[in-house]
Amino acid sequence: MDFTFGPDDATFREEARTWLEAHLVGEYAAATGIGGPGSEHEGVAVRRAWERELGRGGWIGIGWEDGDEADGDEADTGQARRGRRATLTQQVVWAEEYARLRAPARVGHIGENLLAPTLIAYGSQEQRRRFLPPIARGEALWCQGYSEPGAGSDLAGVRTAAVRDPEHGGYRVTGQKIWTSLARDADWCFVLARTEPGSRRHHGLSFLLVAMDQPGRIEVRPIRQMSGTSEFNEVFLDGAHAEEVVGGEGNGWAVAMGLLALERGVSTLVQQIGFAAELDRVVQVAVDSGATGDPVLRERLVRQWAELRTMRWNALRTLGTTTGTDDGAPSVAKLLWGGWHKRLGELAVEIRGAAGAIGPHDWSPGSPYELDEAQRLFLFTRSDTIYGGSDEIQRNIIAERVLGLPREPR
Template sequence: MDFSFGPEDERFRAQARAWLAAHLVGPYAGLKGRGGPGSEHEGAEDRRGWERELGADGWIGLGWDRAHGGYGNRGATLTQQVVWAEEYARAQAPGRVGHIGENLLAPTLLAYGSPAQRDRFLPPIARGEELWCQGYSEPEAGSDLAGIRTAATLDAGDSGYRITGQKIWTSLAHEADWCFVLARTEAGSRRHHGLSFLLVPMDQPGRIEVRPIRQLSGTSEFNEVFFDGAAARAEHVVGGAGGGWQVAMGLLALERGVSTLVQQIGFASELGEVVRVALRTGAADEPTVRDRLVRQWAELQSMRWNALRTLGAQSGTGGQGRPGGADPGAASVAKLLWGGWHQRLGELAMQVRGAPAAVGPYDWSADRPYELDALQRLFLFTRADTIYGGSDEIQRTIIAERVLGLPKGARPST
């Protein structure tokens, strides 16, 4: 495919660049470079205001097809979405608190949701008013998503569901207004049968409890979420009762969409900082370090082109067709590529720093432990990159079975 930028794209780039320059001021100027992986706790309230700022001027839902209910703000092409992602990263705009709603739930509703569900949930996402989190993984069902045990039972009269169970590694659950939850709605069902995809309001005191999980980096972006009879309306089941597995798999395919390019632009910024540190410390004079720096750069370029190729294949239906059909292994390949790459970058960041990487500033007057700097957080956070979002082992199994056609391995009985 031809991914060069045409005159319309460059006009769109100028518009995006001008808007970001004009709005990353005042209370938002201090958000630059904040809120990324490992620092998602920074400036949470201001970043929520920033989300509404984006929504007010139509910068959320750029690629939503206007033909599907008129929800899209701009009807941006694929290349224009890439342009926006590039300019957003170059401006060091803050990490998005609304990305789960915009990049995961919204396309899923466009593909699988009812008109009433789209009318209810897409406009508040586009305005930056409602934030979402994802209720998938459980303590005994992480990468093996089909093993979930969270149950939802239908109330008398079919008015709604009551959800009981536990989710874990739930990003931004402490900030979210809503959660999309994969739960077992058919008693006695196993594996991917009998699951439903429910939209659940988080403001249910006594029925939903969020407990932060403290990480190696000292921060708590992830959470445990406990459901004790939490309510979900029957009309808020996406894809119908029992259709949750198809919807959940479609959403996971969307997870590697344009947001992957945003992620990679962030990776490029991190790599640039590692290179600068290597030059400053003299580590770049070592041939082995230079080789690793060049290899990281080359692999990042390869990931970018792979992401663009995958996006191009998915956009054949205008981006609103059933996701994941073009290449059943594309999402797994992308996850394997970036997970290992980012983890190696964290290790390289420590190598170019040398011994000082093991310590940091300490406030002796307040007797307060030092706070990690950006590269230290990068190293600690990336230890989980090959686990969360589907471990490397699971991704390789998907490729083996769905792409290469190899025999399926043994599965747990529950």
């Protein structure tokens, strides 16, 4: 394939770079580089303001398809939503320029990149008209209510239950979700719940939209991790009202799998740009410390670089292909980047020797134990092969759905 960018892409790159440089000033300039993986709880207020700035500039939803229906009423979406669209290569260009200038990590990415395309594919016209414009303006933040204490990678084991609400319409949802990023700040949550009593596995599930501002019915508890941060949360639902069901009652599994399949392509490339920046910092530390004199460490650094380039070519290759739940591409991508990032975290600590284990801490009595950047990377990446579908689950999907091998005994 030809992975080069054309003249239109160059023009778009200049437009994106000019806009970012003009708007990344003041408090936004001070927030550059914050809020990434492992630090999603940082600077939420300024990042929310930045989200609205992106909305006013027309930079949210540039890759959304089905434009006429997705836009809704012009009075609701405003000029910003209608002002800019982008091809696949231009979406890559925007992601590259955004990462190059280290703009604040997005707090609206779940709504823009997961919920919105799902509504475009499975939602009703009324749902698109209601929920897409606030996302496009950078006003509505979403979180994802999938995993549960007993149903993490095995999503079909969901136990959260929803029953019809005859008084107010919709559903009443009761259960617990876990590892929910941005739940403390989100306005809405899309929740996978069991709407058919007695159903099992992927049958009887529905994809529900739940407002988070329901005191007494929704409680959010931060989860403190070994890295010292609390970007994940537990969400407890006690009869919470769900206003909408997407794709029809009982079709939640198909909608949920369709959403997960969207976590590839441009989204994967955005992630890899961040990985490249992390790798550059690790390599610089290795050069400055003289660790590159060790042929084993040097070979591992080169391998990390080569594997990252391979992942990029693979992601570019799959851009524009038909998105499906059984082609294996999302599972292959997850296996590749999960293991790669985990190995990078290990390298970040190893190249520093003993200092990587101890760090420049203040050992006086009562002082807090702080982690440096490499240590946070090491600890956070231990989870990369687990969250979002563990390696074991991804291998089962590839084996059973793509290769047609016998199902794993249960």
